[in-house]
Amino acid sequence: MHQPQGFHQGNSDLVFKLRKAIYGLKQAPRAWFQKLTVTLLQLGFTQAGSDHSLFISTSSTTSIYILIYVDNIIITSNSSLAIQNLIQTLYQSFSLKDLSKLHHFLGIKVNSDNAGGIHLSQTKYLTDILDKLNMSTAKPIKTPMAPSLKLISDSTQVCHDPSLYRSVIGFLQYLTITRPDIAYTVNKLCQFMHNPFEVHCKATKRLLRYLKGTLHHGLHYKSSSDTEIMAYCDSDWASDQDDMRSTSGNCVYLGSNIVSWMAKKQRVVSRSSTEAKFRSLASLVTKIQYIQNLLSELHIKSSQPPLI
Incomplete structure (x- = not known):
């Protein structure tokens, strides 16, 4: 084994300490996320319990939300000045590249309209x-x-x-x-x-x-203050001819915007179409509870109880 360039020769009885996290090994993303988490917590952010990659900071006048995926970060706030101040603060601890307004994220194109909505x-x-x-x-x-x-x-x-x-x-x-x-x-x-x-x-x-x-189809989210949760669910009883299990499907709307959807085979065989629908309903209720918890952490109050 030879010393890397820049080291003085000699001291053959010494050993090299490898900092694994900086060499792109399996622990690198974890080490990066831990470092970023500590920094954000020191800046007064709260890590969301519903999603550990979401960080929230709120005051009487300003709310800042940070969403992280590995080394990709989305920052949104009701104050553009607060976003710029946060970026400048993060520059002191990390080497960042500010890509300005969000246009692409993980293969998803984001287009804004004049009414304040976005199209994904x-x-x-x-x-x-x-x-x-x-x-x-x-x-x-x-x-x-x-x-x-x-x-x-x-x-x-x-x-x-x-x-x-x-x-x-x-x-x-x-x-x-x-x-x-x-x-x-x-x-x-x-x-x-x-x-x-x-x-x-x-x-x-x-x-x-x-x-x-349907190449250009996607999701359009309107800017709205409507926070009513409305959800739909259904099931096709014994649709799988191999094991006679049913498939559940559901979707959840926040106001007029769809925020969650699913199609999944049920784990057990239902003895009637009613039982299959109840299983689909139970799955939907747990999802709505999760969404309510997330909205609560985002300090968003639903205008009325969820409607299923």
Whole structure:
């Protein structure tokens, strides 16, 4: 073993101490987050219990919210001066790059409108997927899944490339961040990742054709003071012909803006459609409780009890 450049030769009886966190090893993100957390807590921020990557600082006139994903940071506040002061303070402890107003974050494009709302989309991410799969010139279709299609694991034709199938499903899972309309279809296709057949590959191709025709779809959030929580849920009883389990689906609105959605197979077999719906309702209630806790930490009070 040789000393790195810049060290004096000699002292062969000494050892090197490796600071693992700065060499891009597995503990690096954890070490960075711990350091950033300590700094923010010293600056008077509170770490949210509902989401440990969210930090909150409020006063009588100013509220600042920080959202962290590894080394990506979003800062928002009702005071632009407070944001600039915070950035200057963080410059004293970290080497930062200020990208100004938020336009892209983790593959999500953020567009602001004149009314104070924002539009979230993954158009570029989806375009890259279609190009990679040679689907950019595919003929669009109007629905993500054939209404009468019942996917099962028993089929005569095996998928010719299971690895590609799994990769595509992984891409589509990330796309559901801004596309609630494909959540149910992606959930169904995910259930066959361990052993896909040709029928599942064809269903995936149909979904990609649907996405080709809805390339610019996304989420639009209006600027509103309405904090009423309204939620919907349903289930399809024994829709899985392999194990007879049901699939739950729900979505939650804050005012007129959708903030949460889900499609997930239930863990146990329901003996009736009523039981399946109650399980879906129970899952939704726990989600609403989480959202209420998060809103409470953000100092946002709902105008009235949630409506399901």
